[in-house]
Amino acid sequence: MTKVFADRIDIDLMVNGEPVEARVPAGQHVIDFLRQELGLTGAHASCEHGVCGTCTVRVDGASVRGCLMLAAQLDGADVWTIEGLSDSEAIRDLQEAFIARNALQCGFCTPGMLVAAEELLAQGGVPERAAIREHLSGNYCRCTGYEAIVDAVETVARQRAGQVQA
Amino acid sequence: MTVQFGNPDRPNSYIGKTVPRPNAGRLVEGRGKYVDDINLPRMVHVAFVRSPFAHAKILGIDAKEARLVKGVLRIFTGADLAEVCTPWVAVLAHLKGLKSPPEHPMALDRSCWVGEPVVAVVATSRAAAEDGAALVEVDYDPLPVVADMMTALDASTPVLHPEIGDNLAFQRLHEEGDVDSIFAIAHKVVSARFKTGRHTGVTLEPRSILVDWNPAEGQMTAYHATQAPHMMQTVLAKHLDVPESRVRVICGDVGGSYGIKVHVYPDEVATAAISKIMARPVKFIADRLESFTTDIHARDHEIEAKIAVDANGKILAFDVDDWTAIGAYSVYPRTSAIEGNQVVNLCGGPYDFANYRAKTTVVFQNKTPTCQYRAVGHPIAVAVTEGLVDMAAAALGLDPVEIRRRNMYADDGYPITSPAKMRFEGLSHHQSMDKLVELMDYDALRRDQAEARARGVHRGIGIASFIELTNPSPFMYGIGGARISAQDGCTVRMDPDGSIVALSGVTEQGQGTEAMLSQIVAEGVGVLPSNVRVITGDTQVTPYGGGTWASRGAGIGGEAALRSARALRDSILEVAAAMLQADQASLDIRDGHIVDAESGAGRMPLEELGRIVYFRGDTLPEGLPRELVQTRHYITSEYPFAFTNGVQASYLEVDVETGIVKLLKHWCVEDCGRIINPQLVDEQIRGGIVQGLGGALFEEIHYDDEGQLLNGSMADYLVPMAGEMPDMVVGHVETPTKESMLGAKGAGEAGTAGAPAAVMNAINDALRPLGAQVTQMPFTPERILRALGAIED
Numbered sequence: 001m002t003k004v005f006a007d008r009i010d011i012d013l014m015v016n017g018e019p020v021e022a023r024v025p026a027g028q029h030v031i032d033f034l035r036q037e038l039g040l041t042g043a044h045a046s047c048e049h050g051v052c053g054t055c056t057v058r059v060d061g062a063s064v065r066g067c068l069m070l071a072a073q074l075d076g077a078d079v080w081t082i083e084g085l086s087d088s089e090a091i092r093d094l095q096e097a098f099i100a101r102n103a104l105q106c107g108f109c110t111p112g113m114l115v116a117a118e119e120l121l122a123q124g125g126v127p128e129r130a131a132i133r134e135h136l137s138g139n140y141c142r143c144t145g146y147e148a149i150v151d152a153v154e155t156v157a158r159q160r161a162g163q164v165q166a
Numbered sequence: 167m168t169v170q171f172g173n174p175d176r177p178n179s180y181i182g183k184t185v186p187r188p189n190a191g192r193l194v195e196g197r198g199k200y201v202d203d204i205n206l207p208r209m210v211h212v213a214f215v216r217s218p219f220a221h222a223k224i225l226g227i228d229a230k231e232a233r234l235v236k237g238v239l240r241i242f243t244g245a246d247l248a249e250v251c252t253p254w255v256a257v258l259a260h261l262k263g264l265k266s267p268p269e270h271p272m273a274l275d276r277s278c279w280v281g282e283p284v285v286a287v288v289a290t291s292r293a294a295a296e297d298g299a300a301l302v303e304v305d306y307d308p309l310p311v312v313a314d315m316m317t318a319l320d321a322s323t324p325v326l327h328p329e330i331g332d333n334l335a336f337q338r339l340h341e342e343g344d345v346d347s348i349f350a351i352a353h354k355v356v357s358a359r360f361k362t363g364r365h366t367g368v369t370l371e372p373r374s375i376l377v378d379w380n381p382a383e384g385q386m387t388a389y390h391a392t393q394a395p396h397m398m399q400t401v402l403a404k405h406l407d408v409p410e411s412r413v414r415v416i417c418g419d420v421g422g423s424y425g426i427k428v429h430v431y432p433d434e435v436a437t438a439a440i441s442k443i444m445a446r447p448v449k450f451i452a453d454r455l456e457s458f459t460t461d462i463h464a465r466d467h468e469i470e471a472k473i474a475v476d477a478n479g480k481i482l483a484f485d486v487d488d489w490t491a492i493g494a495y496s497v498y499p500r501t502s503a504i505e506g507n508q509v510v511n512l513c514g515g516p517y518d519f520a521n522y523r524a525k526t527t528v529v530f531q532n533k534t535p536t537c538q539y540r541a542v543g544h545p546i547a548v549a550v551t552e553g554l555v556d557m558a559a560a561a562l563g564l565d566p567v568e569i570r571r572r573n574m575y576a577d578d579g580y581p582i583t584s585p586a587k588m589r590f591e592g593l594s595h596h597q598s599m600d601k602l603v604e605l606m607d608y609d610a611l612r613r614d615q616a617e618a619r620a621r622g623v624h625r626g627i628g629i630a631s632f633i634e635l636t637n638p639s640p641f642m643y644g645i646g647g648a649r650i651s652a653q654d655g656c657t658v659r660m661d662p663d664g665s666i667v668a669l670s671g672v673t674e675q676g677q678g679t680e681a682m683l684s685q686i687v688a689e690g691v692g693v694l695p696s697n698v699r700v701i702t703g704d705t706q707v708t709p710y711g712g713g714t715w716a717s718r719g720a721g722i723g724g725e726a727a728l729r730s731a732r733a734l735r736d737s738i739l740e741v742a743a744a745m746l747q748a749d750q751a752s753l754d755i756r757d758g759h760i761v762d763a764e765s766g767a768g769r770m771p772l773e774e775l776g777r778i779v780y781f782r783g784d785t786l787p788e789g790l791p792r793e794l795v796q797t798r799h800y801i802t803s804e805y806p807f808a809f810t811n812g813v814q815a816s817y818l819e820v821d822v823e824t825g826i827v828k829l830l831k832h833w834c835v836e837d838c839g840r841i842i843n844p845q846l847v848d849e850q851i852r853g854g855i856v857q858g859l860g861g862a863l864f865e866e867i868h869y870d871d872e873g874q875l876l877n878g879s880m881a882d883y884l885v886p887m888a889g890e891m892p893d894m895v896v897g898h899v900e901t902p903t904k905e906s907m908l909g910a911k912g913a914g915e916a917g918t919a920g921a922p923a924a925v926m927n928a929i930n931d932a933l934r935p936l937g938a939q940v941t942q943m944p945f946t947p948e949r950i951l952r953a954l955g956a957i958e959d
Contacts, residue, residue, distance in 0.1 A: 025293075041203040042196020044421070046370045047454045051880040054370050082196030095194040099186055102849045105676030107193030108370045108421030114194065129893075137889040140880070142370055142422050143676050145856030145917075146888040148849055 009072040015040070016084025024071040031055040031066030033074070034081060042082035042111040046140075053139030056112035057081045063119045082111035091118050094156050103152040105143030113139045117153045126157045168907060169689065169728075171840065177756045177766075178692045180685040181908070184845040185695050187681040189419075189674065198419040201374035201389050202451045209376070209447040210239060212440055213295035214433055215285035215302045216459065217277030220313070220532035220873025221326070222306035224275050227285055231301040237294030241302070242286040242440060244272035251439040252405045254430070256496035258646025261503045264336040264528075266496035267327045271436035277306070278326065278494030279534050280875050281459025283433045286440060288448065311532045311873045315468060315491035318529035326494060326530045335496060336503035336528040340510050342585040343521030348483040352474035356557045361942040362546050362922070363866035364466035367539055368885050371421020372452035373461060375434045377441040386413045388438060391420045393428040393673055394713035399705040400649045401430050401499065402438050417703030420675040424857065425539040426461050427675070428715045430498040433460065458878035463867055464505065464539035466491055467546050471513075473554040474521075479562050479569045483521035484514045486550060490528055493535035499648045502536055503528050508543025508635070511586050513551050515633035516595050516811065517573040522585035532873040538715075540857055544634060544919035552630040552923040553930075553941060560934060566629045566927065567603060570813075571596065574631065588633075591804075593811040594837045594899040595631060601897050602629075602813045602835040611817060618819075619935065625830070628816040628928025632920040633809050636717035636838070636912025637903070641806035653801035654718070655709025656726040658687055658734045660794040662780040664758055664772030666691055666698045668731070671711015672723030673703050677914055678846035679719045683727050685842055686908065690731025691738070692755025693772070709797055717912020720842055721808055725906040726800040733796035742775055744790050800906070808903045808911040812836030814855070814920035816928040822936065822954055825947030827863060827929060829892040836916045837899040840909035847913045848896045854917020855894055860886045861918075862925035863944050 007026050014020065015038060024033055034040040034057065046054040048067045055066035058080040085091045091114055097103070104110040113136065120127060120135040127135070132150050141149060158164045170176045192198060229241040253268035272283045285302050289295035310324040317323050318333045326333055349355055376389040386408050392398050395415040403410040420427060437450040452460065467490045474483040488509045492502035506526030513524050559569040574595035575582055582590045602608075611627055618625045643650040657669040668687045674680050680700040688695040701707060711726075712718060735755055742760045743750035746769055754763035760770040778785060779792045786792060802808065815833040820826075834851050841847050864884035868876040877883045902909025922943060929950070930939050938953040951957045 027293075035203075040196075041200075042198075044200070044371065045202075046372065047880040049454070049879060049881065052370060086195040086197075098194050099190045102187065102190070102678070102845050104190060104193055105678070105849065105853060106369075106371070106420060106422045107190075107198050107676060108200065108419075110193055111196040130889075133888040133891070137887040140368075140370060140885060140887065142368060142424070142857070142885065143853045144849060145852040145854075145894065146886075146891050147852055147893055150888065 011072060011075040013074045013077045013079060015079045016081060016087065026072055028071045029067050030057065030069045030071050030074060033071035034066060040081045040083050044108055053116060054109050054112045056115045056139065058115055063116050082114060093159060094118060094121065097152040097156045101148045101152040101155065103144060103148040109139060109141045113141065113149060121153065121157055121160065126161050126163065129154060177754065178689045180689045180695050181842050183685065184843055185681060185685055187678050188684055188700065189680055200371055200419045200421050201376050201391050204376055204389050206378060206447040209449055210288050210290060211292040211295045212286050212288050212437055212448055212450050213292060213299040214283040215287065215299045215304060217273065217280060217282045217284050219277060219306050219308050220280050220311045221309040222277050223309060224273060224277060224284060225305040225307055228303040229285065232287055232298040235294055235298040235301065237290040238287060238298040239290065240288045240444060244270055244274040244284065247271050247436055247439045248274065250406060250442050251435060254405060254498045256498040256501045258501050258643065258648055260646040261336055261501065261507060264496065264501060264503045265330050266335060267330055269432065269495045269498065271432045271439055279532055280873060281456065281534060283436060286436055288440060288444065313531060313869060313871050313873045315466065315489055315529060315531060318491060318531055326532065333530045335492060335530055336506065337526065338507060338510055339525040340586060341523045345483050345485055345521045345523040348521045349472065349474050349485065352482050353477045354475050354558060354561050355472055356554060356561055357472035358553060358557060358941050360469045360471065360550050360553060362465045362467045362549065363861065363943045364463050365861055365865035365867060366458065366461050366463050367424045367426035369422035369424065369426050372454065372457045373427065373431060373434065374451045375437050376447060376449040377438040378447040379441040379445055381445050384412050386438065388415045390415055390417055391427055392417050393423045393675060393715050395673060395703055395705050396671060396710050397650050397713065405435060406438055406442055414706040417673055423675040425542065425715065429462055429500065429537050431460065454880060455878045458883065459534055459875055462497055462537040462539065463534050464536050465546060465861065466536060469546065469550050471550045471554060473558050475558045475562065479559065479564045479572050481517050481519040481573045483519065486513045486524040488524065488526040490526065491531040492528055493533045494530060495535050497535045497537035499650060500538055500643060504538055505536065505543045509547045511588055512544060512547035512633065515547065515551065515584065516575065516631040518575045519573065520585060524586065533869055540854065541915040541918035544632065544915065545858060545861060545922045548630055548632045548920055549923040549926055553926055556927045556930065567599065567608060570599060570629065570631055574599065588809065589805055590809050591903060592901045593633065593809060594901050595811055597899045598811060598813050598835045598837055601899060602815055602833055605835065605895050605897050606815050606833045624820045624822055624932040626818055626820065626928040626930065626932030628924040628926065628931055629813065630920045630923035630927060631813045633811050634916045634919050635807045636810055637721035637802050637808035638716045638718060639802045639806045642716065651710060651712040653799050654711035654723045654726050655797060655799040656723065656730040657709055657795060657797040658691065658730040660734060660738060660772065660776060662776040664776050666693055667701065668698055668727060669701045669708040670723050670727060671709050671713065672719040673714045675714060677714065677719060677850060678843060679714060681846060682720050682724060682842045686724050686727045687731040690728050691735050693758045697758060709799065717914045720910045721906065721912055722800055722802065724842060724910050725908045726798055728908050729798035729800060730796050733798055734794065737791065737793050737796060738772065738775060741779060741786065741790065741792050742770065744787055745775065745778060746770065802905055804905050808905065810836065810838050810911045810916060812916050812920060814924040816924040818925065818928045818932065820929055820932040820950060825950035827945060829859065829890065832892045832894045834894065834917060834920065835897040835899065836913065837901050838913035838916065839900060839911035840902040841898060841900060842910055850913045851896045851917045852894050854915060855921045856886050856891055858918040858921025859891065859925060861943060862922040866944050
């Protein structure tokens with residue numbers, strides 16, 4: 001079989017700071033690769049067509065829908081999931097704010113929500129509430145009604161900007 | 167000894183405080199364990215071939231090609247599963263006349279809705295199972311479709327289940343007073359036709375089950391995303407012929423439920439049946455299209471209703487004619503007649519009036535079955551009631567707040583039995599309304615509205631009072647023959663180091679059940695909440711109970727926890743008194759220490775008591791009870807339900823050019839009795855409001871005339887997103903129920919009950935000067951523009 005028609009692809013990437021080599025089915029999505037092959041079950045599959053955001057992970061610095069990207073596209077990529085972001089303490093303040101504000105209920109959307117929120121926070125400054133809401137509009141939450149999430153993200157933005165004590 | 171709730175400085179005062187949820191920490195780290203995160207040795211996956219027709223005869227099934235797919239192991243038809251699984255009939259004896267035919271886990275010779283499972287393909291991976299399913303050839307002969315609700319009973323409409331005679335599943339007429347005479351003589355009669363959109367729960371975690379039948383042990387273990395593990399234990403045991411003691415339902419993290427995950431789904435029972443046949447673990451995770459076509463739908467109602475008032479705005483009568491269509495089968499075991507029945511029970515709920523007629527007509531059709539979804543029937547009843555009250559106020563030139571104040575039951579007049587024969591132990595409509603008016607600064611908002619109107623901006627204020635049914639007794643399901651527990655239990659135990667474990671029959675799907683239980687047990691025993699480990703969702707471990715639905719977790723599960731915690735406290739103190747040679751009544755437990763109750767002086771840590779009881783019991787007096795495990799159960803008995811009440815308000819802006827509604831702010835004051843954790847209650851209210859707002863503005867399942875579902879994806883079925891939702895102000899009045907020591911009623915559904923009506927009334931308040939009115943949910947831009955006469959065809 002020629003490479004063009006190969007149904008399995010070799011990839012070599014970093015996941016949560018650790019090297020990963022894998023041979024993946026050509027049609028496998030990133031979210032299935034992370035969950036089923038690497039056991040990283042923090043991000044979830046839900047709508048499976050890029051609408052709800054529960055599968056959101058960080059790929060090369062950007063928030064990416066794990067259900068819209070193929071694992072085969074990850075060759076050479078630097079991938080971070082909620083597990084790595086937790087272990088590295090990179091978003092500890094955001095996680096603490098989510099707990100303190102009860103910005104999660106069932107927790108199914110939360111890993112994706114945190115990755116999306118961190119993408120906004122990483123831009124620096126203190127975004128308006130409307131801007132936070134706009135940025136998180138690709139991440140559905142059916143439990144909280146969003147207000148607590150917006151509060152938590154706003155709190156962390158202020159903390160990081162030095163406007164309030166952590 | 168009772169808990170002195172009135173004293174905030176009492177020892178161990180955790181009930182009423184905001185304490186963090188014990189399970190939040192792992193969920194924010196992605197350490198949750200949902201069913202799809204579990205993989206077992208030899209596990210296989212099932213995918214279902216589902217009916218593409220709303221109604222069709224199944225002439226034949228050809229699975230030859232599917233069997234050739236690499237990884238496909240077995241293929242099952244409905245007949246195969248019928249050999250190991252008995253069918254069910256979803257009726258309740260107290261809903262007189264309710265009928266529904268037997269339903270099997272998969273269709274036998276006829277499919278009755280688009281999405282009904284017809285063939286199961288089992289493979290080593292979900293992908294292979296789906297590939298196999300795509301190759302199964304089913305020979306269908308399409309049959310006439312019953313799609314329209316209002317013509318379902320017409321003689322010209324085919325009968326969906328000929329063996330039960332007609333398409334009527336259930337009908338109930340309730341009449342009180344002399345309705346016709348009142349309407350004939352009333353000062354003013356206002357009528358309207360309301361429609362509530364058929365919608366569904368859209369849990370982000372799809373329905374999920376993993377069943378492991380181990381014939382060598384004779385045990386079935388089901389890892390299940392469910393709200394009612396014991397109910398599922400009973401159902402699987404009964405229909406798959408296994409003793410209940412040999413069915414273990416384990417419910418770990420659940421990714422959203424809202425009523426969607428409290429029902430028995432054919433494909434989930436099929437998964438268990440397949441596991442029993444194959445004797446290995448079988449996993450089924452619904453995909454999103456399967457969620458839309460097979461998760462229960464709800465709220466598909468059309469209502470013709472009228473109100474009669476006198477010249478002072480006093481409500482004289484309501485007359486409500488409600489229709490709903492429930493799909494092809496009543497859903498097991500709660501049935502699909504409850505929602506319509508609730509509309510009859512709840513219309514006019516907050517108001518003191520005498521003449522009432524309400525009728526619900528529940529019909530079969532070839533669509534996805536409907537059943538109980540968050541706030542069951544309430545959003546419909548509240549929309550009808552509050553819509554009519556606002557229309558009457560407008561007809562009389564009365565302010566919407568004022569007409570309600572003139573009609574709501576007086577706060578000091580309880581107990582009361584309503585014209586619908588609902589019994590209210592104690593409600594606070596007037597206090598709640600006063601608080602709402604203050605929180606929203608009603609007069610200032612009216613000035614803002616007038617000022618906006620002068621600028622050509624159309625803003626509206628909508629008010630919606632409501633009652634909400636919580637803490638159900640066996641009157642909800644048990645008396646009708648359903649094996650659904652209204653009782654719940656809790657076992658509380660002290661381990662040797664003095665730490666506490668509480669095992670509860672109620673479950674957690676994100677509401678904060680485990681936090682609430684940890685607070686109650688901590689206060690009841692006298693330890694820190696962080697020293698209480700709460701275990702829920704395992705039928706082989708926890709006391710038998712109902713689970714979490716109908717806003718019963720805190721009121722019923724919480725009371726069982728309090729009673730068992732107090733019992734453990736008594737047991738500990740009995741041992742302590744013997745060890746310390748003290749009078750038991752002179753001792754107390756505070757922060758994990760035995761103390762002198764009077765002075766608070768420490769006498770002994772619980773750890774020392776644990777060491778003696780567990781390892782040096784020889785040093786205690788012979789015959790001294792040393793039972794450091796206590797179980798108590800609780801069931802409500804004085805009232806069939808603990809009603810709560812509240813009032814919501816919406817402030818919004820309607821763009822009359824585009825028909826788009828912008829939500830500016832939302833308020834809710836509610837009375838759920840004793841509040842155990844203020845933050846958790848507030849967030850339940852907020853989350854509930856937003857689900858109600860979804861129903862008001864976005865959510866609607868569409869079918870065509872052939873019963874084809876048209877919007878089976880999240881791109882096509884809209885739910886609230888962060889960008890469109892308002893900030894919400896939540897306030898409380900506390901009227902504890904006297905039935906329990908704890909005094910808690912439910913809070914999980916109040917937000918959803920009142921929000922759609924508040925939005926409808928606000929839109930109509932904005933549109934009234936333009937002579938327009940909307941009563942069909944969701945209030946889409948198109949419907950608003952039609953009401954304004956901007957679109958005609």
